[in-house]
Amino acid sequence: MSNAYNRPDQLSAPLRARVLEAARRLGYPGPDPVARSLRTRKAGAVGLLLTEALSYAFRDPAATGFLEGLALACEQAGQGLLLVPVSPDHVDVTAVHQAGVDGFVVYSVREDDPHFLAVLERPVPTVVCDQPMNVEGVDRVGVDDRAGMLALARHLTGLGHRRVGVLCMRLAAGHNDGPADAERLASITYPVQRERLAGLRDGLAEVGVDWETVPIIERFEHSPEAGQDAAAELLGAHPDITAVVCTSDVLALGALKHAADRGLKVPDDITITGFDGTPEGERVGLTTVEQPLREKGRVAGEMLLERGDRNKPRHVLLPTELAVRTSSGPPRREERFFSGW
Amino acid sequence: MSNAYNRPDQLSAPLRARVLEAARRLGYPGPDPVARSLRTRKAGAVGLLLTEALSYAFRDPAATGFLEGLALACEQAGQGLLLVPVSPDHVDVTAVHQAGVDGFVVYSVREDDPHFLAVLERPVPTVVCDQPMNVEGVDRVGVDDRAGMLALARHLTGLGHRRVGVLCMRLAAGHNDGPADAERLASITYPVQRERLAGLRDGLAEVGVDWETVPIIERFEHSPEAGQDAAAELLGAHPDITAVVCTSDVLALGALKHAADRGLKVPDDITITGFDGTPEGERVGLTTVEQPLREKGRVAGEMLLERGDRNKPRHVLLPTELAVRTSSGPPRREERFFSGW
DNA sequence: GTGAAAGCGCTAACAC
């Protein structure tokens, strides 16, 4: 009987038909997938852990690109993709325990995220995307955030910018909407933000800009609105800034909006840059660091699903590319630091 | 022991700590979620069935809006969201059988979709979004597509348009990239498309335009590229058209692109309209019929999750709103039908 | 507060 459903080739066609017909008549709804999973020790699904609320997966364009690639990989392997419902505030980890999955993909969470720690306790393989970095025995796929931002910084300093300000995403647990002081910068628990800031610091140091003097505005929420608001704060406090470096395209989109509202011409009056390479950013001509978002998702899925042979953790670093578009240009003549123009 | 994990309140705190500590020492990874699901008859997840490839969920802005709302509802109920991997071509229904879920949300599939039929055989509640319509014993949430399109049609005829062309999505199984003839129109298996076309037909009939003379171009793929291509086909064959009505914003975005490439000014040279009300459409000033996408997803989730009392099928119809923006205007003077301007 | 036992529905193995 089990064979009729699971191994059609083991029975003769007419017999199979007969069995199935009888089952239908008896009102048998087909094998229970949960019972089968218990028996075969396969859930047929991959769990996805996001640090944010579930709906974030469909709102953030960088996440969306990643997930598209991940979904592609799952699809090809015939695996489902289970979005695990985690409340970002609640420290309720039961959802992770409830998830009937054969493995987890963890997308860009804090180093000390309790949900992530719960995932590690589950006896299933795990692949991390982006962060945390350097977790014992866990595969990871990411990009060289630091090198990407360094390239961007050099582009800006090459244009002549010296007075730059930064808009960045959440740096650690807890709400901190405002300037990130030295103490905050020393306790970053989101490695990606740390790396991107480090790349910028290095690039600015090459032309003698003191990192201590660079204003950094942090936002808890990651949305264009937050970027817009942060840009207002930054330019309000530091009107002499010639370039606003954002650690994501989403924030940069908001900064562009603020510039427009304020009547500032981009890039003539001010340069604004992003990071990620989202379709939205491209559409509006945002200078940014592009990373292969979809590819990252695909690789994450494949690492998890194809882990037949290897058992030592793998780390894949995908390339980034500086995309110079129309949101960056030299600072105004009177604001330039040197005058070889 | 089970109590230690599941009912912390039933034990004394120190005892609970002792048990958990012992379990950890023994290398016990916590209760197996699948076994628990089998026992409790609760999977803790909602299945999502899309007619398209899984990754489509993250690519189509209308789907994304819906899913954001659905994810929100799941999250609030502490339920996971399982994306069921269906290959659109393959008629392999096993993925539906494998899915360990407490219910299904079916998003906009064909009336005779085999995966959908497989869902109906599963002994779990199901909620349909948009289509199919009128399925015995199944809850549904949607919008009044016909009325929405009728309002749009009246807007266009009011502006003076008489020679309109249509770009529409897939109408039935099978690839048909090209004109939809009478036979094709008579065998539509996507009710949403049928309704939207009917609304347009009704609106045009009010001013005496013969539906038979309205060219309709169908595309299998639903993407801006397909819309662009279809617009080229439409305007190539019918250069006298003054308005291109698209049955989705995504297609309209492509049509706008085509118009731009061809050097046509919108709306001076040609009017282009969409349907859905996506952020992208809004950004570019697309005249369209807005529907509450996120709300639709939320309602779908809630209908599935809160089905405590009711057991007769519910049908929720959400309102649409005509959004007149900058992509629609009167036809050129020499092309107008009447001249009261 | 503890321990033992039944059974959720299935698959895989083995005897017929």
Place this chain on the structure above:
DNA sequence: GTGTTAGCGCTTTCAC
């Protein structure tokens, strides 16, 4: 090709 059986890991119940 058919029938029987053990057991996946859990929760629930009931006796202690």
